[in-house]
Structure formats: structure tokens, C-alpha cells
Amino acid sequence: MQRGKFISFEGSEGCGKSTQIKLLVSALEGQGHSVLVTREPGGTVVGEKIRELLQFTPEAENMTDESELLLFAASRAQLVREVIEPALDNGQWVIADRFLDSTTVYQGVGRGLGIETVGAINSFAVGETLPDLTILLDMDAADGHARAVASRGEDQPDRIEDQPLEFFQSVRQGYLDLAQKEPERIVIVDARKTIEEVEQSIRGIFEERF
């Protein structure tokens, strides 16, 4: 059995990851691939409990940045071993809506915990499981925020979405720095374009890579 491909989507809020993942899944399935989509935090019983704690538990408002980092890592450690590795071994393609780069930039840069510290914890959490390709949907943080607010409607922002604009600006810069360090794995796509144009760019990258 040929091992499946592992692709992650990254970017700050409202950049269009979920929208593009849906389109990509239907294209890949149309080519005969079996595809599994994961989201982070979450994706397992343990991970969904952690998601609730991280995002929607008002009593957890005094959570320290260090605890936040370890909880994201714990959710991912479970997801990798329980879901991602078995699926890849089974020949499935795995599309991850966020993976370890989110922790590097949100906790390492945004929260200021440092990318070396976060890198060590990320490595412990995921072991050898790294994406073959990462699509970074890049756009101005304020525009992404406006999209996210519009699509949220009446729903309240979660604990992280509620951060000030500067937080998301540093997250964006963190992603761009990461892409510069790992140009083979991380490909930047201009997320300001229309949904169809972004989809075409991603298709082009897939045709070239796989």
C-alpha cells in the first residue's frame, strides 16, 4: 500500500482555509483519492475536549500562555497517533486544517513564547509526522478579520479570535518568516483573490508537486 500524502493549510483567521479545503477534497476525490480532513484543535475525543477548554470555556480565562501551548500540542499528539498516521499508512490523503505551524506562530510569535521553545514541543508532539506540503493562505490581517467577523454572524468570538489586531499582524509575519525558512514545504498563496482564483492557484501547485 502506497503511503498517502499529507497536506496542511495554514493562515490567520478568515483567510479561507475551510473554503479551499472543501474544494480541494472534491477535486482529489474526483481523481479517485480517498481523503481525510482534520481540524485543530480537535479531531479526536481527547482533542475535542481540549478544543472546548481552549476556545469556549469562560472559566478558563486565566489560562497561561504556557498551558495554552501544551494543550494545543497535546491535542495534536493525540490526532497524529490516533488518526493521521493510520490514515496515511492506509493510503489516504490527509488534509489538515491547521497543523504545527499554527502553534509556532500563534504561541511562539503571537504569544511571544519563542519559536525555539515551541519547536521543541512541536517535535515531541508530532515525531516524524510532517506535512509533504503546506499551503499558506496569506492576506492582510485586518481584511481576514473582517471576513471572519462577517461569516461568524451572531456567534461570539472565541478566546483567541478576541485578540487585538497587532496579535494577528504578528501571526501573519510569523507565517511569512516561516515560509522563507522552509520554501520547499511551505507555498504562499495570495488569499485576497477570489475563491475561484485561489482554487486555481492551489490546483496548479498540486499538479506541479504530485
Ligand code: T5A
Ligand atoms: N490556534 C490553532 C492556535 O492558537 N494554535 C494552534 O496550534 C492551533 C491549531 C482555531 C483557533 O485556534 C488558534 C487559531 C485560531 O484562532 P478555528 O475556529 O479553527 O480556530 O478558526 P480558523 O482556523 O481561524 O478558521 P476561520 O473559519 O476563521 O477561517 P478559515 O477557515 O480560514 O476561513 P473560511 O474558509 O471559513 O472563510 C471565512 C469567510 O470568508 C469567505 C468565506 O465564504 C467565509 O465567509 N471567503 C472568502 N471571501 C472572499 N474571497 C475569498 N477568496 C474567500 N475565501 C473565503
